Amino acid sequence: MTDTETAMDYLLWLDVETTGLDLEANSLLEIELRLTDMAGKLRKRFHDIITPPESVRFDRSALKMHAANSLIPRACAASTTMWHSAALLRDWLTDTMDELDAVKDTWHPAGSSVHFDIAWLKRNGVDISRYEPVSRQRLDLTSIRILLNAIDTSLWHDITDGIPQTDHRTSSCLDRDIATYKQLLDIAYNHPLVASKNKDTQ
Structure with missing residues (x-):
């Protein structure tokens, strides 16, 4: 069995x-990442609420x-600084990659306006593009919405x-995004051309 045959594609959902x-003047309050397979089934999740600085x-x-x-009172009551949250997220990424033996896999960043989330994480100490499985090709639902419109x-x-x-x-943003992705998959899978090909391979 070759490396190509064992490689897996995943979606790394971010919000x-x-x-x-x-990016310079404002602060992060909440971070969530979910790793799913290409069908949208959850594999791993990271979530953290961050205490804003006093000068927020x-x-x-x-x-x-x-x-x-209610995010503001939750964030003000939290005890996690951005520095600590970034360290936790870096550990989560490394541990998840080790657990899945992801060296041959590809993780596609996904969500709505993915560039926004990636830029905020990078600005605050987590550059996900530096992790080997993370692809520079992204699944952006905003682009799909613009195309359909x-x-x-x-x-x-x-x-x-x-x-x-x-x-x-x-959590509600990613629930919505993943549900939308699954709906788009279902529509594509049941498209007459795709359904015909699937029937021929059975």
Whole structure:
């Protein structure tokens, strides 16, 4: 059996919640990563809530949003600094890769506007691109939404109509993203061309 035959593809779902959109001026409040197989089945999960620094700056929209979803009091009551959370995340990445023997595997970063989450993690001490299995090719649901809207503005709404919307906490964001991904997989799998090919291989 060759290395290629034993290699696996995974999706590394990411989401962060912040006090604003400015990498330099704002702070992280919450981090979540989920490693799933290509069908969206969960393999590993990391989640942390971060105590903001005393000099934290909130943008007005972020303050309103995270007061409503209770993230601000949760973060203020937490005892994890960003430095400590980054260390925990680096350990989680290393341990997960070791456990899965991921040296031959490919982890595709996934989520909504994945570049945003990756940039925030890198700015705060976790550059996921430096980990060997992590691919530079990303699955970005925002790009898929823009593509479908260019075809027909009702398509994305129809696809996501039954999926609960996020309250802007990492868990609900990733629940929504993974549910949307599974819905897209189901639609693609049942497309007449794909269904015909699958029937021929049975």
